[in-house]
Amino acid sequence: MSVQDTDIPAARPVDWRDPRILARIRRRHARDGWLKAAGLVALLIAFALLAILVGSLVYRGHSAFTQTMVTLQVHVDPKKVKPERLRRGKYDDMVEAALLSHFPEVRSRADRRKLTKILSKGARLALRDRVTADPALIGQTVTISVPVSDPFDQLNKGLIGRSTPEERRIVDDRAIAWFDRLAEKGLISRPFNTALFLEADSRFPELAGLAGAIRGSAYALLVCFLISFPVGIAAAIYLEEFAPRNRFVDIVEVNINNLAAVPSVVFGLLALAVFLGWFGLPRSAPLVGGMTLALMTLPTIIIATRAAVKAVPPSIREAALGIGASETQVVFSHVLPLAMPGILTGTIIGLAQALGETAPLLLIGMNAFITEPPGGVLDPATALPTQIYIWADSPERGFVSRTAAAICVLLLFLVTMNALAVILRRRFERRW
């Protein structure tokens, strides 16, 4: 029976030029266009939000990377500082005298006190450090740049508008006039804010820095790495290469996947109850912080390591087994080195996550007010994200820009770490 014999009704010829059909097709394509446009708009909104996020932080934060300083000629009065008691000299008197010498007409006690408010509380510390380092300066006149206090710093940076009515400003017109006199004399400068990186926390925004937080974060990450890296690799290798298929291994696998999704604050509760409560480890210590972060980083490292180990082709294992290596030797001498770039990439990404983690550190007290960088893993410390939280909570206006600046520093660290991970992957990843 040939095809022609069957009884198919002849297809009605379609007139593709029919205006109704053309209209329908146009409508269908228009609907496509709408979907496409909606998708594009959604994508652009996401990018715009990212841009606003980064832009607003940089915009608010960039001014904190400089600090307004006033340069003074300070006479180191031998009457006010004794060589044998260098640290207890009356440095504030000397610095204030140097400032007042520029304003001979300011006589009344109240005015003079108001005038010296231009100086930061840290001014005397700068002089003290200078004199302590070189006692020969006693009796001489030194030129020294000292920070100005936060309101004048903001005035100089234009963050306090001169046009705002006087009663709504933290500095009044006379103080501004004094400050401008100093500026006219060329004594005001705005160098890079080294204190932001060299000093620890302080109640005064112009003196507060991130040194303690950066060091605290570094210690915590070190502890986190020392725990989670070996344990994670060992666990992943066992699960991937040695584990028999049994209940225990199933439980472990389900566990690891669930741990990766447990809210971070729950890890904080665990650390608070177990590390601080039961084992009595000290509060606010980077050791405890690092241990807590290690618990959270462990699943990331295990998952990354398993993927990297799985990617090593079986031919490598078979070749090594074939020339007489034991299973352990195969894994540790061949599979592991080949998987190492992937493992390191996963580890760096895990550590970057740990660096940004805040909530568990709050619960173990790494949000204390600590004015000295930690000397070891058992000293009380803050971490970068908790420092950001502390500063964001501070009422002083100067801390707004400093918080944004601290965030910029944190983001810079994160970008560096992630870039490192990408480079590692690009350079060493092998396609088999």
Place this chain on the structure above:
Amino acid sequence: MIGYLFLLIILAGAAGFFINRRAARARMAAGERLHSMAAFHGAYAVCLSALPALVFTLLFLLFEGPIVDAILTASLPADAVADMDPGQLSLVEAEIKSIARGNVFGEPEPWKRDAAAYYAALRHNATLALWVAVIAILGVGLALARRRVSARFRARHRVERVIGWIMLACSGTAVLITAGIIASLLYESIRFFEKVPIGEFLFGLNWEPQIPIREGQIAGSGAFGWVPVFVGTLVITSVALFVAIPIGILSAIYLNEFAAPRLRAVAKPLLEILAGVPTVVYGFFAILVVAPAIRTAGATLGIDVAPNTALAAGSVMGVMLIPFISSFTDDALSAVPQTLREGSLALGATRGETMRKVLFPAAIPGIVGGILLAVSRAIGETMIVVMAAGLIATLTINPLDSVTTVTVQIVTLLIGDTAFDNPKTLAAFALGLMLFIVTLGLNLVALGVVRKYRELYD
């Protein structure tokens, strides 16, 4: 001190390794055929000396504190501490320890001085015992390992078995962590439920976590009903999803179906940046930019907006969830078999129609799984809400009002407070337990949905 101990252990391990390896090599040089390679004989020495010493040290350090404290508590004169509650007792012990460290404030009672001296002696003896024990372990281990070096000794098998045990223990830590979470949350929660009935906690409509500062204080008993807190969490989560779901899904559809490969290669990592930003940064963004913007907008429209409205925290959390939902949707769309797409196109459907009528419906289970995971994230998210949401629990579903969340309460109840014996701090653990249960349930359901969906097409 402890640093030197670890150094000693490492040095002893290294010494054992080299001594044994040299001994094994000497035998090989003498013409013996050894069962194991020389390096394994060296590793065997490490397994026998440094490893047990290390494990012993870590265990000792973990349990030294609690045990010494228990001995100290037992040694305190009974008449002095008889009528103290646990809080006072821990204060007294802290004082004794600080005296033992040499920080004497004022004139402590003689029995405290005696206790401090006793405590210092205990600590000293403990450290001494640790050193003696570690040195003994190292010495015995090294000697034993050195005597074992012989042609027939199967060092490799022994070492490999030890490595196997270590790896097993390491993978057991994952279970240990989960067990630790459950145990600590349950233990503290049960203590909480001894003070506050569980029914009151689960169904109470008031959350006022205060404790009376003095006896008979009016309205000082506090109320611990978690309903308003949980409703607040749901309000903020809903706002977040309201932002994240449309943007996330639409951008994924665009990237998956319409975008040029080069745009896709740039856009995906850019979106991932949003996921990598620490949440404390989002929190600051919420209070710095979003909350004032919403307040200004509300004022222009004549709407009364609370200063820390749920809208601010929720929308910023939504921004955080965009990449999450987007990448899950993208994965789900890509996982739909190519044949479905081609079949639809071959029938004359446009690309948009293929997406709307074929790919998207087929991908819905995967997308729902992703959304459930996003919900679990939003419920557990802490820093954004701690910084941008309110502290007072009001039972409302109006997103313009200020609400509080479970995580906010956990953090505010525990910051700066270490006493574990009042309902206020214990309530945080009860909230943590509920949080853990809710997120765990969501995760399990979501993973189940995703897995089932994958099996459908594999």
